Amino acid sequence: MAAPRLREDVKSLSGLEKSALFILSLGEEHAARIFGHLNDDEIKDLSQVMSNLGNVSSNLVEKLFMEFAESMSASGGTVGTLESTERLLMKVLDKNRVGNIMEDIRGPAGRTMWDKLANVNEAVLAAYLKNEYPQTVAVVVSKIKPDHAARVLSQLPESFAMEVITRMLRMESVQKDVIDDIERTLRNEFMSNLARTNRRDSHEMMAEIFNNLDRANEAKFMTALEERNRDAADKIKGLMFTFEDLQKLDGGAIQAILRVADKGKLPTALKGASDAIKDLFFGNMSERAGKLLKEDIAAMGPVRLKDVEESQTHLIAVAKDLAAKGEIVIAKDSAEDELVY
Numbered sequence: 001m002a003a004p005r006l007r008e009d010v011k012s013l014s015g016l017e018k019s020a021l022f023i024l025s026l027g028e029e030h031a032a033r034i035f036g037h038l039n040d041d042e043i044k045d046l047s048q049v050m051s052n053l054g055n056v057s058s059n060l061v062e063k064l065f066m067e068f069a070e071s072m073s074a075s076g077g078t079v080g081t082l083e084s085t086e087r088l089l090m091k092v093l094d095k096n097r098v099g100n101i102m103e104d105i106r107g108p109a110g111r112t113m114w115d116k117l118a119n120v121n122e123a124v125l126a127a128y129l130k131n132e133y134p135q136t137v138a139v140v141v142s143k144i145k146p147d148h149a150a151r152v153l154s155q156l157p158e159s160f161a162m163e164v165i166t167r168m169l170r171m172e173s174v175q176k177d178v179i180d181d182i183e184r185t186l187r188n189e190f191m192s193n194l195a196r197t198n199r200r201d202s203h204e205m206m207a208e209i210f211n212n213l214d215r216a217n218e219a220k221f222m223t224a225l226e227e228r229n230r231d232a233a234d235k236i237k238g239l240m241f242t243f244e245d246l247q248k249l250d251g252g253a254i255q256a257i258l259r260v261a262d263k264g265k266l267p268t269a270l271k272g273a274s275d276a277i278k279d280l281f282f283g284n285m286s287e288r289a290g291k292l293l294k295e296d297i298a299a300m301g302p303v304r305l306k307d308v309e310e311s312q313t314h315l316i317a318v319a320k321d322l323a324a325k326g327e328i329v330i331a332k333d334s335a336e337d338e339l340v341y
Contacts, residue, residue, distance in 0.1 A: 010060065010063045010064050010067050013064075015090075016045060016046070016049050017049055017053070018064060019046060019049075020046050020049040020050045020053060021053060021056060021060075021061065021064055022064060022065075022068065023035075023046065023050075024050055024053070025061050025064070025065070113183045113186055113187055114143045114144055117140075117144050117148075117186070118144060118145055118148055122148065122151035122152045122154075122155050123155050125152050125155075126152050126153075126155035126156050127155075128190050129141075129152065129156065130156055130157060130160060134160065134163040134164050134167050135167050135171075136182060137156075137160075137164045137167075138164050138167035138168045138171055139171070139174055139178070139179065139182055140182065140186070141153065141164060141168065142168055142171065143179075153165070203232065203235040203236055203239055204239055206232075206236050207236045207239035207240045210222065210236060210240055211240055211241060211242075211316065212313075214306070214309055215305075215309050222236075222237070241316060241319070241320060241330060242316070243269075243273070243277070243312040243313075243315065243316055244274065244277070245330070246277055246280070246315065246316075246319065247274075247276050247277050247280055248330075249280075249319070249328065249330070251283070251284045252328070253319070253322070253328035253329070253330075254280055254281060254284040255284050256322050256327055256328050257315060257318050257319055257322065257328075258281070258284065258285065260318050260321075260322065261314065261315055261318045262314060265310075265311040265314045265315070266281075266293065266311070266315075267293060267296040267297045267300060268300070268303055268307055268308055268310075268311040269308065269311035269312045269314065269315050270293070270297060271297050271300055271303050271308055272303070272305070272308035272309075272312070273312070281293075282294070
C-alpha cells in the first residue's frame with residue numbers, strides 16, 4: 001500500500017490537525033505542560049489525530065509556525081473575548097461541544113449577583129445576613145426570588161426578621177448606587193468566603209483517587225507517600241473507603257447493595273473476600289440465594305487477582321453511589337467520624 005501523500009499546504013489542515021502538529025513540534029516537555037491544561041476528551045481527540053499524522057515535512061511545520069506568528073501579530077496583540085474564544089473552539093471541536101462549553105462559560109459570568117444567591121442554601125445566607133443592618137437585609141431579600149426569600153426569613157431570628165419585614169414594607173425605590181454597593185459587598189465578602197469554604201479538601205480528593213487505583217499502584221503510592229509525609233498518608237487512609245470497610249455496613253445497606261450490584265460480579269468479588277465479608281453478604285440473602293452464590297464461587301476455580309479487584313471495586317462504587325443518594329450511610333469506626341459520600 002502506497003504511503004500517504006505529504007501535504008504541503010497549511011490551509012488543507014483542519015484546526016485539530018494544526019493543533020496536534022503544533023503541539024508535537026514543541027517537544028515533549030512543552031507538550032506535556034499544554035496537556036496539563038486540557039481535559040481527557042481534548043487529550044483523546046488530539047492524541048487520535050497525532051497518531052494519524054504520519055510523516056510531516058519540516059516545510060509544512062515551518063509554514064504552520066509562520067501562520068501562527070502572523071495571526072498573533074496581525075492585530076498587534078491578543079484580545080480574549082467570548083466571541084474569539086468561540087471562533088477558536090469551532091475550528092477544533094464540533095458545534096455541539098462548543099455550544100455546551102460556551103454555555104458553561106457564559107452562564108455564571110452572565111448571571112447577576114441575585115441569581116447567584118439563588119443557589120446559596122437559605123441557612124448559609126441567613127447566617128451571613130443576620131449580622132448585617134436590617135435595611136441592607138431588606139434590600140437583599142427584596143431582590144431574590146420570593147420562595148427563596150421566604151426560606152431565608154424563616155431562618156432569621158424572629159425579632160430581626162420582623163424588623164426586616166417592616167423595612168421592606170416601608171421601602172420605596174432604592175438608589176442604584178446603594179444596590180451596587182450591596183452587590184459589591186456580597187461579591188467581595190460573602191461569595192468569595194463561600195467559595196473558599198466550599199473548596200474541596202485536598203486529602204478528600206486524593207482519597208477518592210486512591211480508591212480508584214488498582215491494589216498494586218495503591219500500595220506503591222501509599223508506601224512512597226508514607227515515607228515522604230506520614231501525616232498526609234494517614235489522613236488519606238482515614239478518608240478512603242475500601243472493600244474491607246463493607247463489613248462496617250448494616251444489614252439494610254448490604255441488602256441495598258445486593259439489589260443494585262451486577263450479579264455477575266458478585267461471585268468474583270466474594271471469591272477473594274475475607275470470611276467476615278462473605279458471612280455478611282450470605283447473612284443478608286435468602287437461604288436459597290446464599291446457597292446458589294456459594295456454589296457459583298466454589299465452581300469458579302482459580303480467578304485472576306485483577307478480576308477480583310475489578311469486581312470488588314464495582315461493589316465499592318455501588319455502595320458510594322447509594323450513599324450519595326442518601327439510601328445508605330457509610331460510617332467509619334465512630335459516630336464522630338461518620339462519612340457520607
